[in-house]
Amino acid sequence: GAVVSQHPSRVICKSGTSVKIECRSLDFQATTMFWYRQFPKQSLMLMATSNEGSKATYEQGVEKDKFLINHASLTLSTLTVTSAHPEDSSFYICSAVAGGKETQYFGPGTRLLVL
Amino acid sequence: SQQGEEDPQALSIQEGENATMNCSYKTSINNLQWYRQNSGRGLVHLILIRSNEREKHSGRLRVTLDTSKKSSSLLITASRAADTASYFCATGDRGYIPTFGRGTSLIVHP
Numbered sequence: 186g187a188v189v190s191q192h193p194s195r196v197i198c199k200s201g202t203s204v205k206i207e208c209r210s211l212d213f214q215a216t217t218m219f220w221y222r223q224f225p226k227q228s229l230m231l232m233a234t235s236n237e238g239s240k241a242t243y244e245q246g247v248e249k250d251k252f253l254i255n256h257a258s259l260t261l262s263t264l265t266v267t268s269a270h271p272e273d274s275s276f277y278i279c280s281a282v283a284g285g286k287e288t289q290y291f292g293p294g295t296r297l298l299v300l
Numbered sequence: 301s302q303q304g305e306e307d308p309q310a311l312s313i314q315e316g317e318n319a320t321m322n323c324s325y326k327t328s329i330n331n332l333q334w335y336r337q338n339s340g341r342g343l344v345h346l347i348l349i350r351s352n353e354r355e356k357h358s359g360r361l362r363v364t365l366d367t368s369k370k371s372s373s374l375l376i377t378a379s380r381a382a383d384t385a386s387y388f389c390a391t392g393d394r395g396y397i398p399t400f401g402r403g404t405s406l407i408v409h410p
Contacts, residue, residue: 189342219397228388229343229400278342287331289398291342 188212189281191292198269199300205265206295208279214259215281219289220252223276235262269299304332304372304389304401312407319376321404323389324369331392332365332372336385337403343388346374381410 188211198204208218217236221229233254235241241254251273253265262281266273276296280289307322323332331350335343349356349365349372356363362375376383386405390398 191342226402226405228402231397231399234397276340280343287392288333288345288348290345291335293342294340296340 187283187288187290189215189279189290189292191277191279191295193295194293195296195298197298197300200270201268203265203267204269204297205263206277206279206297208262208264208281208292210260210281210283210290213281213283213290215262216259216284217282218256218262219280219282220254220262220264221278221280223278223294225276229278232264266297269297271299273297274299304391304399306387306389306401306404308404309402310405310407312409313379315379315381315408315410317379317408319379319383319406319408321374321387321389321406323372323374323401325372325389325391326370329367329391332363333390333392333398334361334363334372334374335388335390335400337388338385346387376406379406379408381408384408 190209192207220232223229232247233241233243235254235256237256243249256262278294280291304323304325333348334346337343347358360377365372386403388400388403390400
């Protein structure tokens with residue numbers, strides 16, 4: 186149990202385009218989902234916290250207009266990188282928490298490369 | 301911001317040996333969690349230890365927590381090549397949102 190999927194696993198796009206990444210909890214309802222960014226050999230940096238049916242809470246320094254997050258249902262959250270630039274190239278990981286629980290379950294990550 | 305910091309940054313051992321990783325943090329916590337990440341993959345939750353616990357076991361894993369020293373250790377006994385991965389500690393000081401350190405890169409040579 187407690188499986189989280191991400192799609193796509195890898196994406197290459199041209200500078201200026203937008204990319205949508207999906208995060209799904211497959212066998213539980215995720216009241217909260219988190220989006221992280223990770224640079225090579227670095228820690229995970231929390232970008233935003235997403236609660237179903239409400240606006241996401243962004244961490245300081247994360248542009249909410251650039252990284253659009255939608256948590257439309259208890260099993261799906263999406264992160265859209267708008268007008269992507271090469272510096273947005275990174276590994277994006279989502280995680281999900283069931284209501285009242287402490288453990289986060291992570292997706293396998295999405296590798297984004299912006300040319 | 302509160303952040304666990306792992307030590308050492310890199311660890312290289314032979315199969316069968318024990319691997320010990322340490323984590324230090326700065327402020328009071330509700331819990332501390334250890335995660336594992338294989339290269340280019342998501343994180344796998346290994347174990348959670350609460351602030352009122354001192355030691356916890358799960359299979360070949362043993363985690364200790366010393367809140368007076370603000371430190372935790374993860375011991376992997378009888379390591380295997382498949383244990384090769386990065387290991388992160390995460391401190392739960394913002395409700396249940398863990399804050400991650402940089403990780404320890406473990407290489408187990410067969």
